[in-house]
Amino acid sequence: MEKQVKESLTVSPYLLWILIHGTQMGGTLLIFQSRIVKGAEMDSLFSFAAVGISFHFIIAMMFFLLENAPDGDLISLHNQLFGKRLGSLLTLAFYAYILLFIVNELRSYMEVIHVWVFPYTQLWMLSLMFLLTAAYLVSGGLRVITGILFVCIIVPTLLIPTLYFPLKQAHWTNFLPLFNHSPYEFAESAYHSLSTLLGVEFLLLLYPFIKNQKKSKKWAHLAVAHSTLIPLIIAFVSFSFFNIQQLEHTIWPTLILSKVIRFPFLERFDYIYIFIWFFVIISACCVGMWGGVRILKKTVGLKAKPSLWLTSGIVFVIMLPMKSPMTIEKLDSAMTLSGWILLYGYIPLLCIWVSLNKWFNKRKSIPNER
Template sequence: MKSLRPVTMLQFILIISTFQISVAFLSIPRELARHAGTDGWMVIFLGWGLAALASIAIVKLMKYNPNSTILELIQRYIGVWAAKVASFIFMAYYLLLAYDGYMIASLVIKLWLLPSTYIYVLVLLLLIPTFQIAQHGFQAIGRYSEIVTMLSLWIPFIYVSTLSRAHWLYLLPLFKEGWFPVLSSIKFMIYPMLGIGLVLFLYPHLVNKEKALPAMIISNTLTCIVYLGITLICYVYFSPDEIGVYNDPVISIMKSIEFQFIERVEVVFIAFYLFVFSCIWIPSMYLVSRCSASLVGIGQERYHLAVWCIVIEISFFLYRPSFIESATINYTLNFIGFIMEFALPACVLLYVAIRKKRGRGKHT
């Protein structure tokens, strides 16, 4: 096996957390408000618990073969053809995630910043830095996540400044319609928590593997703190009747913020948030190229990455998506993401544990 470029604990945490926050940050207040009302912020705690359980299963699974990815683990315990099938499935899954990220980012840019620019032109501009970073693997992606986090530290202070016009009574009474809307809305926390599946490929690169589970818990906690903060701010700023109407309440709230040196804060926010957006498609495109190279068995990963970048660009040139298609893909990813990052690792863990217990596990 080729030598792995190490990833520090901080990079490990930030890769997962920025992947989760990247796209879902803009939509989570709206989605939770539409399905659970102003009690939607409680669903975030349930999402954190679900992600914590999945994190435990993933870490326990990867400990069976700590220096290999999920593909090599499947090949060892199930077989070569199973590994090929898994490569194809993971390739398709992360390609869909990358496509969804490009689609949402380009639609937001076109709506708020560059309405006259074609979407495929915007995607082309986003693909160029994607290739430059993703071709160097997880170590470069980890360093990029650190830079993005530092560049984004000013954003929370902007949102906190809106609390001067907050109406905290909008949150009362709690459980307006009972427990059912809160419990039934947990399915809408699957998409915002997608990213824990990165550990299936990232685990071998981690320097201190024994701290993988605490790092995942920290990462999920940071993500949920960000979700909880922006959700509560939107809920106390917009009335209960307004919050579900706005398509992008996280951006719309910035229209009320005024500074003497900046006229439109939302423009600056979107421009900077493009760095955060990229934290979903850069790791996804790298994993697409990695799974593609593993599936085909020939060619370097960077060549596969170049091919898939061209495929993404051609797809946006031939098909112009809208916010409706974006919402449809998001709902689809709730189901697919649950299977890929929550159910699949648990099933593979159960299978491997049974084989190990019966003493039939062996190296291929």
């Protein structure tokens, strides 16, 4: 039996592709190349692909958990397994993770805006404008957010053809020699690849809002495949354009690639990259804020609007002291570690717990049937 909210609040199964993919495509796509090369260097493409493949197994585990949750989300699953109090605490820990996700996306993009476009504008002003816009969109509900996320599907994909220009200056010897790194170095690159693909975890809250939930699985897997393919293409072009020494000292490789593009009527194509990426960032933040609002409504009992403004206010307060560019690296490290714990630690443990509960309940029911 499907577990979903009122039909007027739900979205079609294929829109899960947009919701997951749009949340995964964030600010890290502008910077991820210089991070994943830590370890396996140019061979890190294989590590990134391996992480992308592993996400399909994580998606399968998430669907298993959600199908066994009373209301089809992580909140009800926590309450069922751990009781109301401990379950609410664990859900609020996931809320803290969501806050970290939003802050990481927002602070990374604000640094790009501050360095490349508006160097004399205060970061708190940019953050406030961004959060007010996101809050306005989230107040319209999940269907409005899904409409905004549709732009996120189009934007990164349309930018792929522009990679033809840096590809004309490719140095294919940059990839040689292949497979000359240890398993530890491949694992290190895989670890740093994770933050680029984070966002699938919001399925744990979105599932009750999907119609025909059994048909939504293929769209979730398609979203992960789409989100893996785009960074792989960008990384491949970046590795062919930059050598390893250049990549290690380049902060925003994707934006540097855009500076190669020249048209008679357009000199600074990188500005188009930056401002179009606004839709990508705000889409991910909107899903995060929506998830935070839903958690506060279900655990604390706050209504939607107070929950929305409380979440926005907390993010804004966290952002205020983060003026140093070094905070971006610390945020990414914290986000990567939290993501690994959640996706590769906590979710598999929950799957084991749920499986054991089902097995014990089945064993108990056998004597009663006899």
